[in-house]
Amino acid sequence: MNPHPTTTFMFEMFQFQLKSSSYVPHGSYNRNSQTHHHKLHYLQIYCCHSSTTSSDCIPTSSTTASEIIPFAASYLTNTFGFNPESALRASKYLGFETAEHPESVINLLRTTYGFSQADIFELVKLHPLIFGCRVGTIRPKIEFLISKGASSPRDVLDVVARHPRILHRSLEDVIIPVYNLVKDLGCSDEEFIAALKKGSKIFFSRATDSDVSVSINFLRGSGVPESNIAYALIRWPEKLGGSGRVKEVVEELKEMGFDPSSKIFVRALIVRRGYNEPTWRKKIDVYMSWGFKEEEVFGMFKRDPLCMARSEKKISAVVDFFVNKLGWGISVITKDPPFLGRSLEKRFIPRDSVIQSLLSRGLIEKNSYCPKVFKHRDEVFLDRYVNCYECADELLKLYEKGRDEP
Numbered sequence: 001m002n003p004h005p006t007t008t009f010m011f012e013m014f015q016f017q018l019k020s021s022s023y024v025p026h027g028s029y030n031r032n033s034q035t036h037h038h039k040l041h042y043l044q045i046y047c048c049h050s051s052t053t054s055s056d057c058i059p060t061s062s063t064t065a066s067e068i069i070p071f072a073a074s075y076l077t078n079t080f081g082f083n084p085e086s087a088l089r090a091s092k093y094l095g096f097e098t099a100e101h102p103e104s105v106i107n108l109l110r111t112t113y114g115f116s117q118a119d120i121f122e123l124v125k126l127h128p129l130i131f132g133c134r135v136g137t138i139r140p141k142i143e144f145l146i147s148k149g150a151s152s153p154r155d156v157l158d159v160v161a162r163h164p165r166i167l168h169r170s171l172e173d174v175i176i177p178v179y180n181l182v183k184d185l186g187c188s189d190e191e192f193i194a195a196l197k198k199g200s201k202i203f204f205s206r207a208t209d210s211d212v213s214v215s216i217n218f219l220r221g222s223g224v225p226e227s228n229i230a231y232a233l234i235r236w237p238e239k240l241g242g243s244g245r246v247k248e249v250v251e252e253l254k255e256m257g258f259d260p261s262s263k264i265f266v267r268a269l270i271v272r273r274g275y276n277e278p279t280w281r282k283k284i285d286v287y288m289s290w291g292f293k294e295e296e297v298f299g300m301f302k303r304d305p306l307c308m309a310r311s312e313k314k315i316s317a318v319v320d321f322f323v324n325k326l327g328w329g330i331s332v333i334t335k336d337p338p339f340l341g342r343s344l345e346k347r348f349i350p351r352d353s354v355i356q357s358l359l360s361r362g363l364i365e366k367n368s369y370c371p372k373v374f375k376h377r378d379e380v381f382l383d384r385y386v387n388c389y390e391c392a393d394e395l396l397k398l399y400e401k402g403r404d405e406p
Contacts, residue, residue, distance in 0.1 A: 069084075069088070070088070070091040070097075071096070072095075072096055072097075072131070073088045074087070076091065079102075081125075082128065087128075093129055094128070094129065096131060101131065104135050105130060105131055105138065108135050112139070113146075113156065114152075115153045115157070116153070119154070119157050122161070123160060126161050126164060127160065127161075127164030129164070130160075130164070130167060132168075133168065137167070138167055141166060141167055141171055141175065142156055144175060144176070145196075149190055150193050155193065155197070159193070159196045163196065163200075178202055179192065181233070182202070182230050185227070185229050185233065186226045186227050187230040191230075195234040200234045200235055200237075202233065202234055202237045211241055211242065211243050212233075212237070212243075215240040215241070215242075215247075216229055216233070216240065218243065219246070219250070219260075222250050222254075223260040223261055224260050224261070224266065225261060228261075228262075228263055231263065231266055232266045232269065235270075239269075239270045239273045245273065246269070246273065249269055249272045250269065252272065253265060253272065256298060258302065264302075264305065267305045267306070268301065268302075268305040270305075271301075271305040271306065271308055274309070282312070283312065283315070284297050286312045287315065290316070290319045290330060291330050292334065296330075296334050299334065300333070300334055300337040301337075304338050304341075306337075306340075306341055307337040310341065314344075317344050318333070318340050318342070318344060318348070319333060321349075322339075326352070332371050336371060339371070339374065345403070346403050348374060350398070350399045350401075351385075351399070353398045353399065353401075354395050354398055355369050355373060355385065358385065358389070358395070382396075382399070386399060
């Protein structure tokens with residue numbers, strides 16, 4: 001007699017989970033000392049689950065006779081390794097009381113779309129509420145993504161992992177209208193799927209609201225190319241809401257000298273749109289407290305709008321490093337504001353440690369220590385300042401120590 005499909009899948013998932021280095025059956029544990037114990041524990045649960053009926057509930061050590069675990073919670077725990085707390089929270093939004101519905105979803109993903117066991121395991125761990133969707137609503141959304149260029153299970157998984165709620169959005173009322181909107185702005189299918197894989201929030205904002213349409217039309221009339229409008233809409237759809245505020249910011253940027261036809265104009269628009277006047281003023285004041293003139297701050301903003309998106313703490317930390325640690329002055333920042341986006345812990349401090357060691361050994365001249373040191377890609381920096389010296393091992397330890405420290 002052939003085994004029941006549910007039992008077969010659970011056994012396959014059990015085998016996969018035991019092989020998976022990321023699987024933790026019930027919370028974290030010491031792999032060296034407790035792996036065998038947990039494998040046996042999971043096997044006991046698996047066997048118990050596969051032998052119960054759909055109405056059975058599995059008690060745990062923390063469960064009393066009056067505390068019955070919902071089937072959905074035990075299913076997530078036993079089949080996908082959820083901890084009991086997470087499984088119970090998710091089960092509040094899942095109505096299935098037998099394995100029939102989740103198995104139908106799994107079968108759709110595996111048989112129709114070629115998802116592997118690892119793909120399914122990853123997807124369910126990221127978004128257990130997929131089992132709250134009917135197969136009939138999942139299928140057309142995956143078909144839509146495939147038709148627009150998500151050609152492999154990995155592509156679909158990348159989109160759904162970033163936007164699990166896409167499975168819960170209306171295809172006709174939300175997904176297709178949003179797609180048509182960005183398509184009308186000249187966005188290709190490839191760009192559309194790539195943006196979704198990177199985390200676009202376009203399906204979860206009010207991108208098709210009339211207020212956003214007003215903003216789009218105003219930007220068109222202001223000389224912003226449609227490709228740049230699409231760029232903004234896909235990446236930061238929420239920032240195009242509030243058409244009155246968008247108009248104010250556009251006029252402000254024009255007064256600063258921004259060119260509406262440039263892509264940097266759109267970046268500046270998104271950054272400026274994200275802050276009200278008091279918060280914006282506070283950021284300017286942080287720079288000025290370090291000796292920057294207001295016109296210098298605006299000059300930096302024009303070169304790199306993201307310099308005004310950095311936190312006040314980050315701004316002060318980077319400026320302090322250049323001014324007080326290296327004694328270079330604020331001109332380094334005014335000339336190259338992207339430095340504010342670099343990591344103090346992962347780039348500036350480790351590289352400074354290496355350069356200081358080279359200086360103390362007399363291996364480089366002091367005037368060779370310049371801001372360019374911090375611009376190089378990691379491989380280039382290591383080749384020029386670490387690997388080419390006899391003391392490379394010591395220098396590498398210094399470099400890695402700085403990057404590993406919290």
